[in-house]
Amino acid sequence: MIRTPVVLGLDFGGTKIAVAVGDLSGRRLGDTTLDSRAEAGAEAALGRGLTAARDLLADVAPDQQLAGVGVATLGIPYDDRVELAPTFPGWGELPFGRLVREAFPGIPVRLGTDVKAAAAAELRWGALAxxxxxxxxxxxxxxxxxxxxxxxxxxxxxxxxxxxxxxxxxxxxxxxxxxxxxxxxxxxxxxxxxxxxxxxxxxxxxxxxxxxxxxxxxxxxxxxxxxxxxxxxxxxxxxxxxxxxxxxxxxxxxxxxxxxxxxxxxxxxxxxxxxxxxxxARFPSDAPLVGALALGVEAAGADLGEEAFA
CATH class of the missing domain: 3.30.420.40 (ATPase, nucleotide binding domain)
Structure with a gap:
């Protein structure tokens, strides 16, 4: 049986966490949004986002192959930290990239800042084209x-x-x-x-x-x-x-x-x-999530199709 590849996109913001599953053409198969709940702690917020991503994947693509994960976040992400994230207490101390990779072992992961991911989405399919x-x-x-x-x-x-x-x-x-x-x-x-x-x-x-x-x-x-x-x-x-x-x-x-x-x-x-x-912006509220999906497709080694957002 051939398992159709899909990608995950996650956007970690100061007030909300958005998750989407898409195919390799960029077509969105499902998405969900949850509150960041910064008061509960940075590690808890990251954990809730990763759990929501796995749950969404199981719900909308249970028999499909996860080929790549793209993650956008406030601040500048590295494997062992996040720089320049003062609006979310504790976020900077997270071993961000490492925790994401551990959540999806063996799956290619691409990280990016939320604003640059949003700009990339607008540049390719939106108001900056x-x-x-x-x-x-x-x-x-x-x-x-x-x-x-x-x-x-x-x-x-x-x-x-x-x-x-x-x-x-x-x-x-x-x-x-x-x-x-x-x-x-x-x-x-x-x-x-x-x-x-x-x-x-x-x-x-x-x-x-x-x-x-x-x-x-x-x-x-x-x-x-x-x-x-x-x-x-x-x-x-x-x-x-x-x-x-x-x-x-x-x-x-x-x-x-x-x-x-x-x-x-x-x-x-x-x-x-x-x-x-x-x-x-063409994607005024979810451009970072669109950009995160694009990062996921890049991680999977595929080219995101223009027709996905036509």
Missing amino acids: GCDPGIYLNLGTGLATAIVAAGTVISGAHGASGEIGYNLRSAADVWIGAEQRTILEHVVSGQALETTGSARLGRPVTAADVFTLARTQPDAAVLTDEFHRELAMHLVNLAIAVDPVRIVVGGGLVRSWDQIAPELRRALDAAVPFPPELAV
Whole structure:
């Protein structure tokens, strides 16, 4: 009996874990999503994600051969750790790659950052197709970008290209280490907006709540104005440096795109010598999962078909 090969894609984010099973053409056979539950610990979150992946595989492809596993994660993954993952306590100390490989012994595994996987998905099948260069901006629990040029996602010497969450916020930050200053991600991100909003509005709120409240409440509108101004400043500077054809935005905060887009558009038009196009990602909420599936197909040694996402 011939067992049809399939691949697994896993996306570990700050608030959710997404899993999908696909065939070698990229067609999705099934998927599931669960809360990250960071409060329960990083190792528990990783374990729950791996268990969900095995369960999904048994459910939608019980008699098929697992040919490859692709994993996208916040931060920069290595076999023995994850670098630059401050929004998820304990995630950086996980022997990430080793634990994933142990969960699927003998199966080829490919690891990648969530934002770069998302950018790769948008570059091949989405809103960055044909853009040289282009920028993918992720507005989620954290903040990061990915730069695409010459048909590829720029990785950087250490896999950290586009990690603008560590940007200096003013001249006063020069010569000061990240641990001694307030990095950009701690001010401009979904988690930052939730933390600041809850403190200044006097009750627990999510980032989405802050944007909703900003439509009618001046105190919340002040928060979103601060968010827009600082995000726009850094995005404008990046656009000046890269001169992109298009900036594509994904992540959970695009649910408030009608409020975010006009402010970014206004800033880009005012300051960038050649203002780029600005658009929502084709896969606004699950581009990292689509990218993880692509990593799984690459691990299996197959070429992902364009028709899968036509």
